[in-house]
Amino acid sequence: MAADFARIVAAVLADYALPWNGIHGVSHWARVYENGLFLARKTGANLEVVRLFALFHDARRVNEWDDRDHGLRGAEFARTLHGRLFELSEPEFQLLHRACAGHTDELTHPDPTIQTCWDSDRLDLGRVGIKPHPSRLCTEAARKPETIRWADSRSTFGDTPAFIRHEWKVDLGALSARD
Numbered sequence: 556m557a558a559d560f561a562r563i564v565a566a567v568l569a570d571y572a573l574p575w576n577g578i579h580g581v582s583h584w585a586r587v588y589e590n591g592l593f594l595a596r597k598t599g600a601n602l603e604v605v606r607l608f609a610l611f612h613d614a615r616r617v618n619e620w621d622d623r624d625h626g627l628r629g630a631e632f633a634r635t636l637h638g639r640l641f642e643l644s645e646p647e648f649q650l651l652h653r654a655c656a657g658h659t660d661e662l663t664h665p666d667p668t669i670q671t672c673w674d675s676d677r678l679d680l681g682r683v684g685i686k687p688h689p690s691r692l693c694t695e696a697a698r699k700p701e702t703i704r705w706a707d708s709r710s711t712f713g714d715t716p717a718f719i720r721h722e723w724k725v726d727l728g729a730l731s732a733r734d
Contacts, residue, residue, distance in 0.1 A: 558641035561724040567614045579613040585716040591675035597696035600671035608672040630655035681710030
């Protein structure tokens with residue numbers, strides 16, 4: 556079963572506690588998704604895990620700043636949709652769970668898929684005024700100055716990838732009206 560990203564996004568947003576256009580909202584997930592796709596081509600990461608990480612890593616935040624267990628809550632939320640809206644083998648699901656659970660508190664991990672997930676999120680720190688530093692990134696691909704410049708400029712200027720409307724079925728006008 557291929558992941559149904561439009562339905563996954565709808566499930567996340569149904570109970571999402573924060574503004575959909577907030578700093579951890581839909582545009583952030585979409586940039587993390589794009590960052591992850593870019594990095595995975597270079598790192599050999601599991602593409603499906605990287606794509607799903609983008610949707611689940613902040614899916615269960617309860618505030619924008621100090622929310623220590625949000626990654627674990629996002630990982631557990633992914634577990635509730637596993638087998639219904641997406642399918643991964645058990646080892647792949649464990650990678651997704653670990654990537655979500657550890658993305659805030661851990662610096663690195665030996666697995667290239669988890670490294671790619673974490674870097675895809677960290678490359679989007681410009682949205683909160685933090686330029687990603689190579690020493691805080693896991694992969695060589697993410698540490699390249701041109702990668703940091705590309706991702707940071709998109710993040711800093713709040714780029715909203717167009718695919719969220721046609722692939723994720725999220726109406727940007729409705730997002731603005733809700734927030």
